[in-house]
Amino acid sequence: MTKYELTLAGRLTFRLISLVTILFLLGGGVQAKSNLKVSRITFEGNKQISEKELLSILKSQKNKEFNPRFIKLDEILIRNYYQLHGFLDVQVRGTFTRNGNDINITYQINEGRRYYLKEIRFTGNELLSEEQLRKSIHLDDNAVFEQQKIDEGLNTIENYYLNHGKPYVFFNQNKVITDDSLITLNIFIQEGVTVRIAEIVFIGVEQVKRFLLFREMEIKEGDLYSREKIEISQKNLYATGLFKAVNYGVVPLPNDPSRVKLVWNLVEKKPIWMGVRFGVSYENGEYTGNVTTFDVTLEGGHRNLFGTARSISFHVVPSFYFGKTVNESRRKFSNPRNEYSLTYIEPRIFGTRTPGIFNISTSRESPPITREEIKILSTSFQVNHKFQNAWSYTGLLSFQKVSTPSDSILNVVSQGRDLIYALSLNPVKDKRDNILVPQHGYLMEFRNRFVYSESPAREDGKRITIHNTFYKFIVQWARYQPFTFKRKWTLASRLRFGGIIEVDGRNPIQKIPITERFYLGGASTIRGYQEQAIGGRDSQDLPLGGKYVLLMNAELRIPLIWILMGELFVDSGNLWQEFSDISHFSLKVSSGLGLAILTPFGPIRFDYGVKWFPETVDGKRESRDEFHIGISFAF
Structure with missing residues (x-):
């Protein structure tokens, strides 16, 4: 082994040991909190449901830290699980004993009788037939009685009534048990009067034109009451970007409960705005090999030109990058992009809720973005x-x-x-x-x-x-x-061609x-390689890129403690100049591990990748590994 290979192997071993040690310590940090461990979990009285099924739903786990509060939670989980399977009278009691640092937990279960559905009867219904109502409840006659399926069916029926002019609908259930275990379910429906929207009123509006507000209404004056249409209208008003708050209420007209006033209470945003934002930009990998930058955005504009929701804005965005660039062997901070842009937004195109965005911008960009x-x-x-x-x-x-x-x-x-x-x-x-x-x-x-x-x-x-x-x-x-x-x-996988x-x-x-070529290599495509390092170089020793790209990734994301997450990954892919070159199929492959810190603006990643097949190009051997820092997951 040469001196170079010894040095490379030593550096590789040190980095791997360091990162594995960090992950091990973080992963083991949770278990250092308590010396009490759950040694055994047993069940007494369970005849119809197996021990394996019950263990799968418990919060308490064998060989894990003991938490006495979990016992009460497990009692509820077991009781609910039994009731979902027709054991409506089940009783559960959990106890534990201690032997040194070992905890033995016992759950005593009195299953009781198992109930079955005999039939469902509806009364009071006029809007829907009994046959239509019965189809909404996906529980067959003579099947094990499951209250959850009953409730889900009633929610479906209630939504139909609420979206077809019946806001005052009311349901009442009554169970009649016959032959000890057969349940006849009687459902009484009080439909109430049919309601229409008599008037739509907006409160708190000063800058926005009235026609715009009515344009965003999915529900119109004279329509049957529909909760779904009202909620879509609320969403549409929020989507204009003109309001801080959008709330609504329904007020019956005096002496006529069948006609209501729909009242919207709106809080407008100031039309002229300025601000500063800090964030990250994830460059589209089709051009740059997926580069993550830290951005500072200075911006301002008018969000409501002439009261019509048209907007215009100006943005100045300097971007900063930490890592290796194409011609640099060391990681450092750089300012690879400064962008100035003017944007105009027309909120509706062709009379549909499709915004049209006109933009003009100028920017200076440098490696690794280009x-x-x-x-x-x-x-x-x-x-x-x-x-x-x-x-x-x-x-x-x-x-x-x-x-x-x-x-x-x-x-x-x-x-x-x-x-x-x-x-x-x-x-x-x-x-x-x-x-x-x-x-x-x-x-x-x-x-x-x-x-x-x-x-x-x-x-x-x-x-x-x-x-x-x-x-x-x-x-x-x-x-x-x-x-x-x-x-x-979480197992994450990606395929790109x-x-x-x-x-x-x-x-x-x-x-x-x-700017139109494909590039590969780096923190978000194939880790273990420098940014845009795959695909050869031109006479200026700059990345040449390719016309065809294949990229495959698999990553296992492992929660460790608090906001820390571990990663194990395998990346592969390549670039080709022509489609015929793909016949000489070969892939660049790497694997490694990493640590991610979850933050409100995305994960911050520290990844270490190792090439499977490092090559020697022009007498110069590729580095075997690379360390990457990135914002957001690789994909």
């Missing part, structure tokens, strides 16, 4: 519509001028003064339970971008213009689910604008 220092002038018009089924559709028409500080770059690459015209269509389905710390659900994205670009270059000492038309696509799927063997852990298809035939990668 592969070299550039200036960008952009104008765009964007429309975005969200549907209730978690789908959203974004359309974007944009123009972008990308320039470098000096014409000298034209001698070595074909970029330097790019003009980029693009049309983007991006359907997204987001079913994640939480954007910052997802534990359930998935994110599905189909990004489509049609691009025409003009790039000046030099050929045989002459200045020429390169024209290129191409279609760029990205398909991405990310899933979040409980880990099979430890349900409190993207490509650039040129209309005029294949061209060298240098003829694709640098």
